[in-house]
Structures are given as structure tokens and as C-alpha cells.
Amino acid sequence: xxxxxxxxxxxxxxxxxxxxxxxxxxxxxxxxxxxxxxxxxxxxxxxxxxxxxxxxxxxxxxxxxxxxxxxxxxxxxxxxxxxxxxxxxxxxxxxxxxxxxxxxxxxxxxxxxxxxxxxxxxxxxxxxxxxxxxxxxxxxxxxxxxxxxxxxxxxxxxxxxxxxxxxxxxxxxxxxxxxxxxxxxxxxxxxxxxxxxxxxxxxxxxxxxxxxxxxxxxxxxxxxxxxxxxxxxxxxxxxxxxxxxxxxxxxxxxxxxxxxxxxxxxxxxxxxx
Amino acid sequence: xxxxxxxxxxxxxxxxxxxxxxxxxxxxxxxxxxxxxxxxxxxxxxxxxxxxxxxxxxxxxxxxxxxxxxxxxxxxxxxxxxxxxxxxxxxxxxxxxxxxxxxxxxxxxxxxxxxxxxxxxxxxxxxxxxxxxxxxxxxxxxxxxxxxxxxxxxxxxxxxxxxxxxxxxxxxxxxxxxxxxxxxxxxxxxxxxxxxxxxxxxxxxxxxxxxxxxxxxxxxxxxxxxxxxxxxxxxxxx
Numbered sequence: 001x002x003x004x005x006x007x008x009x010x011x012x013x014x015x016x017x018x019x020x021x022x023x024x025x026x027x028x029x030x031x032x033x034x035x036x037x038x039x040x041x042x043x044x045x046x047x048x049x050x051x052x053x054x055x056x057x058x059x060x061x062x063x064x065x066x067x068x069x070x071x072x073x074x075x076x077x078x079x080x081x082x083x084x085x086x087x088x089x090x091x092x093x094x095x096x097x098x099x100x101x102x103x104x105x106x107x108x109x110x111x112x113x114x115x116x117x118x119x120x121x122x123x124x125x126x127x128x129x130x131x132x133x134x135x136x137x138x139x140x141x142x143x144x145x146x147x148x149x150x151x152x153x154x155x156x157x158x159x160x161x162x163x164x165x166x167x168x169x170x171x172x173x174x175x176x177x178x179x180x181x182x183x184x185x186x187x188x189x190x191x192x193x194x195x196x197x198x199x200x201x202x203x204x205x206x207x208x209x210x211x212x213x214x215x216x217x218x219x220x221x222x223x224x225x226x227x228x229x230x231x232x233x234x235x236x237x238x239x240x241x242x243x244x245x246x247x248x249x250x251x252x253x254x255x256x257x258x259x260x261x262x263x264x265x266x267x268x269x270x271x272x273x
Numbered sequence: 274x275x276x277x278x279x280x281x282x283x284x285x286x287x288x289x290x291x292x293x294x295x296x297x298x299x300x301x302x303x304x305x306x307x308x309x310x311x312x313x314x315x316x317x318x319x320x321x322x323x324x325x326x327x328x329x330x331x332x333x334x335x336x337x338x339x340x341x342x343x344x345x346x347x348x349x350x351x352x353x354x355x356x357x358x359x360x361x362x363x364x365x366x367x368x369x370x371x372x373x374x375x376x377x378x379x380x381x382x383x384x385x386x387x388x389x390x391x392x393x394x395x396x397x398x399x400x401x402x403x404x405x406x407x408x409x410x411x412x413x414x415x416x417x418x419x420x421x422x423x424x425x426x427x428x429x430x431x432x433x434x435x436x437x438x439x440x441x442x443x444x445x446x447x448x449x450x451x452x453x454x455x456x457x458x459x460x461x462x463x464x465x466x467x468x469x470x471x472x473x474x475x476x477x478x479x480x481x482x483x484x485x486x487x488x489x490x491x492x493x494x495x496x497x498x499x500x501x502x503x504x505x506x507x508x509x510x511x
Contacts, residue, residue: 044367165377168367168407175332175356176381176426219368223406228368 024201025244027137027145028254031198031210032240034149036232038194039211041156041187044167044225049099050084050188051211053106055195055204057083059113059129067120073144073196080192083109085185132203132255134244144197151190156229159183164225206259210236213262239265283307284329284347284354284430284461288338291324298324300485302338306430306463311456313473313492314465316482322465323359325482326432329463330356342430352381355428357419359435365408371418372403378425393421397451413444420451431455433464449475470496 042051061079065072087105091098117124128136156163165173166183174180198207214235215228222228243258250257289302299321306312314322327333329340331347331354340347342354355378375393394400397417407415416436423431433452437445452462453475464476473479473492481488481495488498 044364046364161377161380164367164369164373165380167364168369168374168377169358169363171332171358171362172356172377172422173380175327175330175351175358176378177351178380220366220408222368223370223404224373225368 021248023139023142024134024137024254025241027142027201028134028240028244028258029237030142030145030149031201032214032236032238032258033233034145034152034194035198035207035210036214036236037229038152038191039215040219040225040229040232041163041167042191042211043215043219044228045163045184045187046167047184047187047191048212049102050087051191051195052208053087053102053109054080054084054188054192055207056106057109058192058196058199058204060109060116062129063113063116063120063122063124066122066124067116076196076199077189077192079109079113080195081185081188084188084192088184128203129199130203130205131253132199132201132206134201134247134254137200141197141200144193144200148190148193148197151193155186155190156226159186160226163187167225202255202258206255206262209259209262210240213265214239217265235265284340284342284463286325286329286338286340289325289328289335289340290337291321291328291333291335297484299328299482302482302486304480304486304489306461308429308461309456309459310477311452311462311475312464312478312480313468313476314463314480314482315468315473316487320482321484322482323434326356326434326463326465330354330432332356352426353428354430354432355423355426357423357431357433357436360412360416360419360439363415363419365415367407369407370403371399371405371407371410374407374418375399375403375421375425378422389425393424396424396454397421398447411444412440413447416440416444416448417451420448424455429459430461431463433462435465435467437464437466437468 039048039051042048058076058080061075061077061082062072063075064079065075083105087102090105091101114126116122117126162173162178162183165176165178166180170180195204195207198210202210215232217235218231219228222231239261240258243261244254246252246261247254247257284306286302286304289299290297291299302325314325316322324333328335329347331340331351334348342350347354372390372394376390378393391400391403394403397420399414399417399421402410402414407418410418420433420436436448440448452464456462456477473496476492478490479488479492479495480486481499488495490498
């Protein structure tokens, strides 16, 4: 069962009048813009591993939310952020390897989510959680992604210079008294929102590809974080649009095709031995 | 650029102690920085130099003793003490221009005016390179960018963590010349360093640290005092 969709009053009639491909295309373009912009922040803050953790840690929250009948996106966000906080706390408390703790929490939350599905008698299609179903997205999914985009804009608009400082010089940011932990928590929350909202379209696994791949080609050519975010978003929109069009032409699932296109983006110029 | 006003305060530490997970890093450290002085903080790796700088800036809280700027505890006046971090802690490939990096010095206060920014860049000789990306600069130019960022802060005391590490000798001379100019202009500078021997003569004062203050005085006095402590002297030669 894909994630349940909440009704958005007044929109249904408009959506019904649209060509069947327009809503999925809008979703693909929006996800293609929002994920790479968020990914640029994550890459420059060296928080990609945390984003990967969050993407996998949303599953227990989704399951519990479905079981108690609340919006599964809310459960996913809470669960994803809890996973990130737990990993950070464990790492700080014990001084253990950051990567080892992150990966262990990731595996633990993913396992818990998979266990909860039969334990709570849920009918949740794991394949759609992992790889998404772009052609089945609804207005609720679009709405969630717009909320994620708004939260990203809010974070960047409110804390742009602080995020730049934290990215280029974390010690210096702490030295001048910037609220480093609050900024990182805010970024984790926005990441969770973006991941959960993009899940319906491209799934948990492919969200990671869209968070990373469009960021990398231009990062060394731009002179500001803002320009890097815009450039990555444009690349992401082009990738998602092209992937969606190819999927229609070739009659293939668009989510995985966009993932493969992300990989293709990195290959030109690479020297394979 | 913000110049130090007449009310430059002394930075003073008394009985400082700090330990990591129960392992002592510093014990009973006492020092006072005079306005307008260029002081070297030398010691072997692990002697506690960076820990001391972070305590003096208020980023770490001592487990005993305290730090004051004038009459105020450092926690209330952190903005008036700038810490220039080790270059290994900076992400030099971050997409940022020299100008934007320097402007971060005022990230918490009102936005820096163009004049202030230009003055700081001019002072460290980087105004013509202001629009370049940070990773397009040489090591010495990058260090001068960090120094300009410290000058933008409303700070009278500059703590510099190994600013001359991993840069070539001409760049080092240029950086030391800048530090001297700043000290002459009234700033207090405490510079952690692996310098030893005659290289210390550029400083007004040298503090040798090895978990506690082993020697404190003019470069020649410190060299003389440490002549008997050969083991430490050997360690300090970085």
C-alpha cells in the first residue's frame, strides 16, 4: 500500500481536469529542485551520512503513524529526526567512530521499521517506500513537498550566513557563539521533511541520489553557497524532467530511471581503471 | 576595520585547569596578556596550546580557575576575543569568496560595511583578491584571510592557533610582519607556534607550555631558562 493521501479541498476538481501526466511531472520537477538544494547544504556541512540515516530512519515513524491513523509524513519526520539525534548523542557520549554509530543507528531503525509492519498488522508496500511511485503521486504529496520547500527557504533565508560560517569553519562558528547545535537540528528537521515528502515520488533510496549527484558537478565552479544551491537545483530539475520524459517514452518506472540518470551525471570525465 | 579603542583590556587567566575524560591537559595555568604585545605560546604537540586558546576565548569552560577580560568573566565578553583556528580545521574548498569569508567575522553583529571590509582586506594586502574563491589562494593568503576576519570582529585580543604552520617562509615573514603591525597598533596577540631558537626573536614575549607554564619571559630569557630543561627544549623544536 502506498502512503495514504489526505484530501486537499477545492484542488480535486482542478487535478481531475489536468492531463494525467502533469501532476507527476510537477512533482518530479519540484523534487528535482528541492532535493539538490538541500543536498548542497548537507554536502557543504558534511552531513550527508546523517541524511542517509534520516532517510532510512523514517520507516518506524511511518509504520506507527499509519497504525494510529495520523499523517504518516509526520511520523516519518519525527522518527528520522529522532534517529539523527540518537546517533549524535551516542557518538558524543562515548566518543565512538561517527560513521560506525551512524550506520548502526541507520540499520537499527530500518530493522525496527520492517519489524513493526507485521507486528502492527500493516499493509505497507516496502518497494514503494524504497523506490517510490511517481506516477501515483497525488496533491497531498505535492503539498508536502511544497511545505518542505518552504521550510528549506525559511532556514536558508533566516540563517544563510550562519550556515556558511558553520560549513567553512565549524570551530570558528562555535567560537563566535553561533548556535551550532540548533542550526544542525534545524537542518536535520528540514532534511527529514524533504526526504519524507520526496519519498512518494522517488523513494527513500533514490532521494539520496538526488541529494548528492546534482550537487557535485558544479560545486567547485561557483563562488557562493547560494549559487551552488541554485545550480544544483537547476541540474536536479533537468535530471528529473529528462528522467520522467524518458520513462514515459520507454515505458519504464521514472524513479529508478532518475536514479540511474544521477549516476550518469557523474560518469563523464571519470577515469575508470 | 575595527581598531582597538583606548579601553583595551587585559586578558587574564588564573589557576586554569582542564582535563579530557579525566586526563589532565592543563593545570594551574596563570597568565596575563598586555595590550599591544605579541606573545608566542610554544610547546610540543599535546602540550595544551589549543586547549588553552579555546579556554582563553571562552569556548571551553575551565574545570578550575577562570579567565577575565578586564573586570568581566570571559563568558560575558567573548566577542572581544577573536580566535583564529588552525588551518586544518577550515574547509578550504567551501564555495566562498575572500570577501564573504572576511565578512563572516561580523556574523553575529550588524552587517559589516564595505568600507570596514575593504579596510581589513587592505590591511592584510588582499583587497585585489577579494572576489577570488578561497581555494584559489596560496596558503599564506588564506591565513591572511583568516586574520582579516579576526580584524572585522570587535576584538582587541587575537588568539592565533598555529597561523604559520604549513606555509612557506616568505608567507610566514609576511604574516609575522602583519602581526607586529597589529601589536604596534594596540592589539594583544597570543600566537601558538612551533617556532624555536632565534625564530622566537620576533615576539615580545614567549610562554612555554607543557600542561602548565614552564617558562614565561622575553625570548632570550626563556631560551636561557630552558637551557637546563633540555628534554623540553628538544620537544619544542618543531
